Amino acid sequence: MNDNGKPILQMNNIHIEGYSDERWHPIINGVDLELKRGQVLGLIGESGAGKSTLGLAAMGFARSGCRFTQGQVIFDGVNLLTLKESQRRKLWGTRIAYVAQSAAAAFNPAHRLIEQTIESASRAQIRSEAESRKDAIDLYGSLHLPDPERIGERYPHQVSGGQLQRVMTAMAMSSRPDLIIFDEPTTALDVTTQVEVLAAMREIVDQYNTAAIYITHDLSVVAQMADEIKVLRYGSEVEQAETRTMLHSPKEQYTQSLWSVRSLEKPESRSDDIVLSLKDIDAGYGKTPVLHGINIDLPRGKTVAVVGESGSGKSTAARVVTGLLPQTNGTVMFNGKPLPSALKDRTPDQLQRIQMIYQMADTAMNPRQTVEKIISRPLEFFHNLTGREKEKRLLELLSMIELDESFLDRLPAELSGGQKQRICIARALAAEPDVIICDEVTSALDQIVQEGILKLLLRLQDEFGISYLFITHDIATVRAISDEIVVMYQGKVVEQGLKSQILSPPHPEYTELLLSSVPEMDPDWLTNLLADRGV
Amino acid sequence: MHPVLVTIVKRLLLGLVTLFVVSAIIFSSISLLPGDFGEAVLGQAATEDTVAAFREELGLDKPAVTRYFDWVKEVAKGNLGTSFSGRSASGQDRSRSVAGMIAPRLKNTLFLAGITALIAVPLALLLGLTAALYRNSWYDRAVNVTTLTTISMPEFFVAYVLILLLSSLWSVFPSLATVDAGMALGERLNRIALPAITLTLVIVAHMMRMTRAAIINLLASPYIEMARLKGASRSEIILKHALPNAWAPIATVVAFNLAYLVVGVVVVEVVFVYPGIGQLMVDSVSSRDIPVVQACALIFAATYILLNLIADVIGIVTNPRLLHPR
Numbered sequence: 080m081n082d083n084g085k086p087i088l089q090m091n092n093i094h095i096e097g098y099s100d101e102r103w104h105p106i107i108n109g110v111d112l113e114l115k116r117g118q119v120l121g122l123i124g125e126s127g128a129g130k131s132t133l134g135l136a137a138m139g140f141a142r143s144g145c146r147f148t149q150g151q152v153i154f155d156g157v158n159l160l161t162l163k164e165s166q167r168r169k170l171w172g173t174r175i176a177y178v179a180q181s182a183a184a185a186f187n188p189a190h191r192l193i194e195q196t197i198e199s200a201s202r203a204q205i206r207s208e209a210e211s212r213k214d215a216i217d218l219y220g221s222l223h224l225p226d227p228e229r230i231g232e233r234y235p236h237q238v239s240g241g242q243l244q245r246v247m248t249a250m251a252m253s254s255r256p257d258l259i260i261f262d263e264p265t266t267a268l269d270v271t272t273q274v275e276v277l278a279a280m281r282e283i284v285d286q287y288n289t290a291a292i293y294i295t296h297d298l299s300v301v302a303q304m305a306d307e308i309k310v311l312r313y314g315s316e317v318e319q320a321e322t323r324t325m326l327h328s329p330k331e332q333y334t335q336s337l338w339s340v341r342s343l344e345k346p347e348s349r350s351d352d353i354v355l356s357l358k359d360i361d362a363g364y365g366k367t368p369v370l371h372g373i374n375i376d377l378p379r380g381k382t383v384a385v386v387g388e389s390g391s392g393k394s395t396a397a398r399v400v401t402g403l404l405p406q407t408n409g410t411v412m413f414n415g416k417p418l419p420s421a422l423k424d425r426t427p428d429q430l431q432r433i434q435m436i437y438q439m440a441d442t443a444m445n446p447r448q449t450v451e452k453i454i455s456r457p458l459e460f461f462h463n464l465t466g467r468e469k470e471k472r473l474l475e476l477l478s479m480i481e482l483d484e485s486f487l488d489r490l491p492a493e494l495s496g497g498q499k500q501r502i503c504i505a506r507a508l509a510a511e512p513d514v515i516i517c518d519e520v521t522s523a524l525d526q527i528v529q530e531g532i533l534k535l536l537l538r539l540q541d542e543f544g545i546s547y548l549f550i551t552h553d554i555a556t557v558r559a560i561s562d563e564i565v566v567m568y569q570g571k572v573v574e575q576g577l578k579s580q581i582l583s584p585p586h587p588e589y590t591e592l593l594l595s596s597v598p599e600m601d602p603d604w605l606t607n608l609l610a611d612r613g614v
Numbered sequence: 615m616h617p618v619l620v621t622i623v624k625r626l627l628l629g630l631v632t633l634f635v636v637s638a639i640i641f642s643s644i645s646l647l648p649g650d651f652g653e654a655v656l657g658q659a660a661t662e663d664t665v666a667a668f669r670e671e672l673g674l675d676k677p678a679v680t681r682y683f684d685w686v687k688e689v690a691k692g693n694l695g696t697s698f699s700g701r702s703a704s705g706q707d708r709s710r711s712v713a714g715m716i717a718p719r720l721k722n723t724l725f726l727a728g729i730t731a732l733i734a735v736p737l738a739l740l741l742g743l744t745a746a747l748y749r750n751s752w753y754d755r756a757v758n759v760t761t762l763t764t765i766s767m768p769e770f771f772v773a774y775v776l777i778l779l780l781s782s783l784w785s786v787f788p789s790l791a792t793v794d795a796g797m798a799l800g801e802r803l804n805r806i807a808l809p810a811i812t813l814t815l816v817i818v819a820h821m822m823r824m825t826r827a828a829i830i831n832l833l834a835s836p837y838i839e840m841a842r843l844k845g846a847s848r849s850e851i852i853l854k855h856a857l858p859n860a861w862a863p864i865a866t867v868v869a870f871n872l873a874y875l876v877v878g879v880v881v882v883e884v885v886f887v888y889p890g891i892g893q894l895m896v897d898s899v900s901s902r903d904i905p906v907v908q909a910c911a912l913i914f915a916a917t918y919i920l921l922n923l924i925a926d927v928i929g930i931v932t933n934p935r936l937l938h939p940r
Binding site: 135140168171198233 | 836839932
């Protein structure tokens with residue numbers, strides 16, 4: 080937190096264009112950015128706002144298919160854009176380092192971690208290779224990686240995602256750069272892992288007084304990391320302010336709307352009319368058991384949120400309910416009767432009454448079918464609708480999801496992410512189900528779009544009394560939509576209860592860890608949490 | 615035992631099973647050849663009695679299944695049998711063992727294949743890597759066009775053009791590649807220069823293009839962008855970051871082409887009159903010398919299986935996920 084001193088990075092009037100559909104489109108329109116030594120700037124915005132492009136531009140780098148058309152990137156007094164590529168390359172990895180979003184993809188699978196950690200420092204001959212190795216081990220230690228002496232000898236696939244992300248931070252730190260670009264470094268991680276990674280990154284950036292640009296779409300994360308926050312939209316700056324000011328009194332309406340998404344909360348209500356019930360379900364893939372005797376009850380017309388980190392068995396439970404993965408033990412009760420475990424043994428009526436919406440709307444729709452065809456299919460299959468009747472129902476469904484008839488002829492590729500998810504919802508609704516299983520349906524969407532989808536789901540529940548089994552790892556989404564919560568951990572149900580009960584203490588140990596790891600919009604949250612946990 | 619060793623042993627056993635299946639196919643397809651073996655070998659002049667006696671002696675009167683298992687049993691013991699040729703209607707028997715006939719020919723074929731591989735594989739890798747490095751440049755285009763041209767022309771045409779240029783117009787190399795066992799290495803190399811160059815021109819394109827494609831395919835990976843942002847130069851990116859992940863597809867295509875050098879070069883052998891195994895097989899087919907044909911086919915099949923096995927093993931040992939399981 081160093082406020083004085085001359086800027087290490089100054090970006091003036093940056094314009095960047097990208098090439099697609101045989102012409103150049105603007106991506107960044109005249110953004111200015113200034114960073115002092117040791118300062119951390121948070122860059123936030125929705126997908127497509129140009130955050131990553133601007134982050135890479137700070138290194139004087141444009142992805143292939145992109146080009147700078149105007150502006151200067153002055154790093155430590157030198158304009159990177161007028162340097163030769165070979166001169167810029169000398170700065171990369173040594174004085175400016177990059178931490179990528181998906182560590183699993185950004186590490187070369189063919190080399191050991193320590194080789195990759197010290198690669199830049201060795202090339203620039205910052206110190207001898209032996210010293211670099213020793214330094215890397217020290218860095219692993221200060222990033223709280225387990226077994227720092229030996230973890231570097233492993234290959235990327237042999238360590239977890241959270242560990243890889245910390246090794247990548249060590250890799251960026253190895254040459255003690257003046258500036259690090261963090262590009263959504265914790266987005267792919269579970270909340271419980273995210274806390275450790277955030278703490279480690281913040282500590283090491285503080286320790287070496289490194290300046291950083293921290294790119295994310297998650298406000299509560301950026302609140303923990305940044306001294307200042309810059310909001311981007313459509314490649315232009317919306318506003319920039321000191322973190323606390325920005326959180327408490329954002330000036331622009333767009334920023335306020337970003338902030339308000341988090342406040343959506345459905346009032347909970349209970350019901351004893353159980354529509355769907357999983358009783359003592361065991362299930363697994365091949366010989367690997369995943370679910371161990373889980374019990375979940377879904378009351379009619381309510382939402383049960385299933386939360387837990389990746390690998391906890393949330394999606395496997397959904398596959399059992401849909402019949403895609405027959406359970407090895409236990410029964411699924413539906414409207415008071417046991418459901419056959421295998422999909423092929425279920426009646427059309429049973430199939431119709433349980434529908435599913437997926438995380439990736441992109442892959443859940445046939446890219447060659449029009450919206451009309453996609454939604455018509457369940458209408459024909461379950462309700463034998465044809466001709467005028469079908470057309471009428473199609474239009475009804477579209478109006479339910481707040482789209483108009485002009486969408487009927489479009490292909491999935493011609494829709495935005497939120498619109499695609501709406502079409503998937505309409506397809507599920509077309510069957511007129513009692514239960515819809517929603518598997519991370521908002522995770523791939525921007526926050527404002529998420530809010531729209533959640534509101535739509537709530538309205539549909541109100542109107543048609545549909546019950547949702549809502550799988551998510553995001554606690555803000557849980558608050559917004561659920562009546563009851565099921566917490567899962569390692570294939571077991573830790574607890575199920577009303578939202579208010581589960582979210583208020585006392586908690587079982589795992590629930591406590593999970594809930595306390597969810598970042599809050601309070602810049603002191605991480606500091607306080609670490610103090611509480613005694614780290 | 616290390617899981618990789620287990621996999622290799624499994625593949626070897628699978629290879630043996632494949633070879634067994636192939637032997638059945640070879641045997642049955644040779645049984646489909648038209649004509650009577652006895653008559654074909656002994657000639658039209660042979661009396662019916664002689665032919666019958668001949669058939670009995672060779673066991674040709676036995677049912678096919680019995681003959682097949684007799685053959686497999688002998689091959690398993692390392693005995694490839696005795697050639698049909700060298701016998702005549704008069705009852706004279708100057709037949710030779712199949713192994714004795716094949717051994718020198720196989721040696722010649724392997725020598726030519728080995729020398730060609732020594733030139734072609736490094737050349738193809740070098741061209742592929744540099745083409746990937748300077749992709750879409752004039753160099754890349756030139757390499758692609760040249761190699762495509764050479765692969766598009768029939769082998770015999772390439773061979774005759776080379777003879778015309780390097781033997782007739784400028785006599786650099788001999789046009790006939792006749793070699794014998796007593797020849798010194800230098801002389802041998804000189805004799806096989808033209809067939810080796812012909813074969814190199816034929817196989818380089820395939821390997822070079824696969825190498826280039828495998829590397830370029832990887833250049834879109836996030837870890838390649840990461841390597842760039844860590845300051846790696848273009849050549850470092852290709853050699854250190856892309857190539858180690860590209861060995862599996864490259865090894866597969868190299869194995870395929872090396873197998874071709876052993877089993878598919880009969881045209882080149884004919885053009886240059888090179889005493890290789892391909893010619894021997896073709897000759898044996900026309901003279902109905904069944905044991906030799908079968909043995910050649912089996913050797914060809916084994917070559918394919920073995921080279922593909924090696925390619926698989928290279929794919930495994932260059933994949934850290936398989937070599938170093940979690």
